[in-house]
Amino acid sequence: MKTKPVNLTEALASFDAVYSPRIVARMNDYDVRIAHTRGEHVWHVHDDTDEFFLVLDGRFDIAIRDAAGGAITVVLHKGDTFVVPKGTEHKPSSPGGSILMFEPSGTLTTGDRHQGEIPYSVDSTTGHEIM
Numbered sequence: 001m002k003t004k005p006v007n008l009t010e011a012l013a014s015f016d017a018v019y020s021p022r023i024v025a026r027m028n029d030y031d032v033r034i035a036h037t038r039g040e041h042v043w044h045v046h047d048d049t050d051e052f053f054l055v056l057d058g059r060f061d062i063a064i065r066d067a068a069g070g071a072i073t074v075v076l077h078k079g080d081t082f083v084v085p086k087g088t089e090h091k092p093s094s095p096g097g098s099i100l101m102f103e104p105s106g107t108l109t110t111g112d113r114h115q116g117e118i119p120y121s122v123d124s125t126t127g128h129e130i131m
């Protein structure tokens with residue numbers, strides 16, 4: 001058992017990479033992850049899991065594909081939470097910020113499927129250990 005708390009402000013200050021989540025906690029089969037956000041992510045889908053977001057700082061937008069094939073963008077500011085339902089195509093973007101995510105361990109940042117090239121600034125990962 002760990003007896004040292006993880007401070008989110010310190011954890012965020014310990015790395016610079018954007019869209020490269022760090023795992024700050026695990027509970028049951030879930031990860032709590034944090035990430036810096038800036039620029040465009042990639043359209044992707046998680047077939048089997050919802051994805052929870054909490055904006056810690058800045059702004060974070062999530063474009064969501066609707067049934068008609070169009071997209072609506074959910075704009076999130078500091079303190080806002082949002083859940084992308086499983087099977088929903090989505091593409092995050094951000095002018096700059098940081099987020100906390102809650103999702104099953106092993107969930108890939110770029111989903112089970114993605115559309116087009118993964119941008120250079122997006123890390124396709126199941127999360128990294130916090131140092």
Ligand code: NI
Nearest residue numbers: 046051109111
């Ligand atoms: Ni996702």
